[in-house]
Every structure is written in structure tokens, then in C-alpha cells.
Amino acid sequence: MTCPRCGVTGILDVQFDYRAVARRLTRGALARRSDCSQWRYRELLPIGAWARLPALAVGWTALGPAPALARRVGVRTLYLKDDGRNPSASLKDRASAVAAVKAVEARRRTIACASTGNAASSLACMAAALGLKAIIFVPERAPEPKLAQLLMFGATVLRVRGSYDAAWNLCQRACERWGWYNRNAAVNPYLVEGKKTVSLEICEQLEWRPPEWVAVSVGDGCTIAGAWKGFREMRELGLIRRAPKLLGVQAAGAAPVTEAFRSGAALKPVEPHTLADSIAVGVPRNWKKAVDAVRESGGTMLNVEDEEIEEAMRTTGRLAGVFAEPAAATSVAGLARAVKEGIVPRRAAALAVITGNGLKDTRAALAAAPRPIDVPPDLAAVEAALER
Ligand SMILES: Cc1ncc(COP(=O)(O)O)c(C=O)c1O
Secondary structure: OEOOOOHHHOEOOOOOOHHHHHHHOOHHHHHOOOOOOHHHHHHHOOOOOOOOOOOOOOOOOOEEEOHHHHHHHOOOEEEEEEHHHOOOOEOHHHHHHHHHHHHHHOOOOEEEEEOOOHHHHHHHHHHHHHOOEEEEEEEOOOOHHHHHHHHHOOOEEEEEOOOHHHHHHHHHHHHHHHOOEEOOOOOOOHHHHHHOHHHHHHHHHOOOOOOOEEEEEOOOOHHHHHHHHHHHHHHHOOOOOOOOEEEEEEEHHHOHHHHHHHHOOOOOOOOOOOOOHHHOOOOOOOHHHHHHHHHHHOOEEEEEOHHHHHHHHHHHHHHHOOOEOHHHHHHHHHHHHHHHOOOOOOOOEEEEEEOEEHHHHHHHHHHHOOOOOOOOOOHHHHHHHHHO
């Protein structure tokens, strides 16, 4: 899976014959396709014509304007791409679906990954749909709802005493030892291919005029690298004229990628501290791809505090009706900060990718939310409470 010369740090890049793809993947051809899932972009996915696909609705998630939230964030137009609507409720389904299809293609019966939660639950979901056995390494602090998903999808769950990084190393060694198909984004080049479909959809759903800025939260870096590959390929195919600038957003307590972006030096691992568990990554393996993607797009990276993430969770829910998990609301928080700092102009159109649903981490949601009002079953008490 990785470059034989560079070892585990040399993640491969899937390339296509874009001239051949351009002949078939046209705006007109897409308009005639009835497949409302990420598989509608078959020509740009590394899977065979007869590949067995999971019978789940992966991708083609809702995209719409959020005018009240746009006013709050401070931009002219704000779109939300709600990837919390995927089968296991996160963007990771796009990648896990491709990985599971590749595992079947490679005639493996077992597929494994280490994850802070979403990659794991999505892999367990896709493995269940394709009849594969999933073995998942999770760090101790994975939120319970994500753990519940894993167990319900029938995965074998190994809860590793230690951080995400410890879980990752253990999974890596186990895959080598037992020959399981490895879904880890740090080594598997096909995951980017699944993740890029979010951008293909953004282009098509916005009638080939993507906004000037697209905000994506960053943990390991694979998601934003995938998002950029999608926009780059759309441009290469002539389906869009201009690709958006990417705004990569990290939590201030786990921001080694932003640091590498700013310094231009190699990544320095950190001890992550943030409520946004999905992006609490101290040793991101795709940092270089992420940094290159943001640079190439002409965009930038910034960090937000946990309080800004909580505020974004509340406003995204209250003003747009979209329930985002902390890592997902991080993109909205980042946009708000980017506007304040004059990075994203107020007249700009922007899009925030909501990478996971808020039900995935109800403890974080309840900590960020206002308290309910306790009342006795009595109308006068309701009136008094409402007046207060
Ligand atoms: C909800 C959510 N948002 C953002 C990310 C960040 O993606 P990446 O780790 O590929 O940078 C993740 C990764 O787990 C995630 O689950």
C-alpha cells in the first residue's frame, strides 16, 4: 500500500487517465444519472466495473444555504454540506465504503482500523453491509455513542489503554501479523478517493459554481487532502473553472498541522487536548498531504478554541437545524474566526462541511447546550418559567 522506498510514511496517490475520464464524466452525463450516492462518480473511483457495493446510501448528502447562520458567521452566503446524513452519520462512510469494496476485491475476509470513533463506526457499518469481519482498535476515550454503533454493527472492538496514536500503532502491527485488510488512512491510498467525493458533490450540487471558500476540520489530514483532490480533479476535467480556497481548521489544543503549515517545517507531534475527540490527533499521519492541499488551493489554516467550537455547535443547531458533533462544528467556528480576522471577506460565499452528526457525542452536546427548565405538571408553573 505504501511506497516500498519510503515505508509507512510514503502514502501512494491514485491517478486516473483524466482525458479518458473527461470523455465520459460530463455535466450532461451526470445529469442523466439516477444514482444518488457517491458511486455516481464511478469513473473517478478506483473500483472495478463489477465491484460489489454496500447496499447503503453513501454520499449525495444534503447541501443547502443557511442564511441565518451566514449572518452570524458574517459572510454573504453560507452553505452547509451535511455529511452527518451518511449511513453511520459521518463523512468517513465515503472512505470506509471504498476500503470495504477494495477488501472484497482483494479477497480478504477481515478488515481493520484504528480510529478515534467515526472511521471505526463507518468501517463496522460498511463491513456489516458487505459481510466482512471488522476488527477495530479504539482509544479509551472514544465517546459512547460511537462505541455503541461499533458493537451494534457487530465489530470486534479492542479498546486500547492509551491514546489514538497507541491504538494506531497496535493496529498497524496486527494487520502486518495477521494479514487483515488495513483501512488506516495513514497507509491506505484509497480512503482519499472516497473522501474526495464530497467535493465532487459540492461542485455538482452547486451547479458547477463552488463557493470561494470551503472550511474543513483537520485531525489526521486525510479528509482535507481528499477534499482538495476532488476539487483538483473537477478542475482538471473542465467541470469547474475555479476551485475553492480551503480553510483548514484545527482545535487549538491539537493543532500540529496548523503549526507545520505556518512554520513550513516538519510536523512536531503534540499531546492533544480538545473536546472535539474526532480531531484530537497528536501525530497526524497525513499532515503533509493536508498542508500541500491547503497551500495548493491558495487557502490557509487556523485554530479555534474549544469555547468557539461549543458556540458553533449551538449556533449551527439553532440557526440552521443541523446538529453537528464538535469536530464537525469546528469548520463553522473556523469560518467565523476567519471572517473576524479578515481572511475570508464578508462578501464571500463559503461552505462548511459538517463532517459528523451531533448524536455521535451527546455528552459534548449536553455540555455545550443550555440547561432544560424543570417544571411541575402545572400551567401556572410553565407561565412563571417562561416569564423568567
Ligand atoms: C467528524 C470528523 N470531522 C473531521 C475529521 C477530520 O478528518 P481527518 O482526521 O481526516 O483530518 C474527522 C476524523 O475522524 C471526523 O470524524
